[in-house]
Amino acid sequence: MNESSAAAQLTALMASRRSIRNFTPQPVADDLVRAVLAAACHAPSAHNKQPWRFAVLRDPADKDRLARALGDRLRADRLKDGDDPRDVDIDVTRSHTRITGAPVAIVVCLTLEDMDVYPDERRRRAERRMAVQSVAMAGHGLLLAAHAHGLGACWLCAPLFAPEVISQALDLPPDWEPQGLVLLGWSAAPGKARDRKPVEAVARFV
Numbered sequence: 001m002n003e004s005s006a007a008a009q010l011t012a013l014m015a016s017r018r019s020i021r022n023f024t025p026q027p028v029a030d031d032l033v034r035a036v037l038a039a040a041c042h043a044p045s046a047h048n049k050q051p052w053r054f055a056v057l058r059d060p061a062d063k064d065r066l067a068r069a070l071g072d073r074l075r076a077d078r079l080k081d082g083d084d085p086r087d088v089d090i091d092v093t094r095s096h097t098r099i100t101g102a103p104v105a106i107v108v109c110l111t112l113e114d115m116d117v118y119p120d121e122r123r124r125r126a127e128r129r130m131a132v133q134s135v136a137m138a139g140h141g142l143l144l145a146a147h148a149h150g151l152g153a154c155w156l157c158a159p160l161f162a163p164e165v166i167s168q169a170l171d172l173p174p175d176w177e178p179q180g181l182v183l184l185g186w187s188a189a190p191g192k193a194r195d196r197k198p199v200e201a202v203a204r205f206v
């Protein structure tokens, strides 16, 4: 492949990826999930510490446990906000259906286990942020690799609002901090195209 066709292919792959939230019931083979994760693990990371961890859920009972844990937190937060309980119910049910309707749910986690340790808060915060950034890069790689394999995927932020309940519900290792949830499966329908701001609006050539 010459350089320009590699660039064109990568750009086309990145541009055609969509967030997919509805899936067919067809399962995804474990080897395919492994291939997607292996691709994601090529992401760059601070000090090459690879602080990403992935909890891969396929069993309906595990997905149900995760969805209920997230739903309980969502309900509690929304009711505390004073939202109409009927609206809250609708949202909680939609979230549960979405998560349990995906053949695979991957809790993307962060570990600080191998990251550098500093005596001061300023550098500790920076180091933690580096780990978060590294995990996010792996997350994008995961979404792109899934797309390249013809799978649909979507990143959900819900775990950020309930990391400890997820850890408990899934009995995750103590150092694994849930950062996001990727739903994975065969798309039931094409994703909706979402606009992007033009480069001129987001970049300044200084």
Ligand SMILES: Cc1cc2nc3c(=O)[nH]c(=O)nc-3n(C[C@H](O)[C@H](O)[C@H](O)COP(=O)(O)O)c2cc1C
Pocket: 017, 018, 019, 020, 021, 154, 155, 156, 157, 158, 191, 192, 193, 194
């Ligand atoms: C950090 C992050 C959090 C997101 N959280 C959610 C979410 O909670 N629920 C959801 O449906 N989509 C979520 N998304 C997907 C975005 O809505 C989606 O990427 C965006 O609308 C652009 O659409 P596209 O991915 O199809 O290009 C999230 C994406 C990112 C990167």
